[in-house]
Amino acid sequence: MDLNQFLPYQLSILSLKISNGIAEHYQDQFGINISEWRVLIILYKNPDITAKKISQLSQMDKVRISRTLKSLVQKDYLTQSQHPLDARAKNYELNQRGRYLMRAVIPDALRYEENLLSQLSEEEREQLHHLIGKFNRILG
Amino acid sequence: MDLNQFLPYQLSILSLKISNGIAEHYQDQFGINISEWRVLIILYKNPDITAKKISQLSQMDKVRISRTLKSLVQKDYLTQSQHPLDARAKNYELNQRGRYLMRAVIPDALRYEENLLSQLSEEEREQLHHLIGKFNRILG
DNA sequence: TATTTTTTGTTTCATTTGAAACTATTTACC
DNA sequence: GGTAAATAGTTTCAAATGAAACAAAAAATA
Structure with missing residues (x-):
């Protein structure tokens, strides 16, 4: 049995490479991490x-969401407002700085x-x- | 921009699903985690x-390897022996319990x-x- | 040979993570 | 209406992780 031929291993290595590359890039370019980036995209x-x-839209844990939102408010990219019907909840949206950030992040x-993708042929894409x-259907 | 259509996001979700599924299975069935499993395969x-x-073969960090080896020795799956030429290093190999474990883990x-893979067609495989x-070549 | 540099492996430290416990509020049910 | 169950979100705790510092030994160089 060869680890390098084992599919789950290959996939995890591959995805790690891609994720790490992106994470590093965003930290350098914009000072945000992957969690923050995902939340920003969703709020956009x-x-x-x-x-x-x-949490539902991102499939991320609620603890992580809570922390990420706190951090994004501290960094002044979001505004919080009280939910009109539920005193436990708050609504979030991008403020001006947040929208400005996203206009740089998204094209990037x-x-x-x-x-x-440009390094793949049309057929490969x-x-x-x-x-x-298919995998998503198989794995639920 | 739709997060769910964004390739790096899709890949990380996919790989996470697969990894988590496997990790849970191995913890339940054999009481070993992913790091331990990778090291065991390599020593096999x-x-x-x-x-x-x-560390070279698994592409895992040396700190993680150090800890994983310590844990596997404590669980009595490996034997340590002094490296004949280098006093800093030790050699590791599966002991009888380790080999026995692997005869169960590998077919599994x-x-x-x-x-x-059986849920894919020959063409899809x-x-x-x-x-x-291709991705591995692109990403180095 | 003596000294500097490199290498192997471990430990320390700070960070990230999520499960579990918790608070506050809302919904369900009698 | 009043109590029990469920829900939104936060905090606490412990585990996993890896960078940086470290110790010990080997290799390179003077």
């Missing part, structure tokens, strides 16, 4: 939502992905897309 | 090697992989193999 598309909703992220979908 | 194929060599791991190789 979904203004005025609660931590609970962010897309450029990173594009650069990665289709295969990749298909396989990811 | 490469008896009598040093921590340094294991292969069954897991086979089950995953080839594509997967090809894409993993």
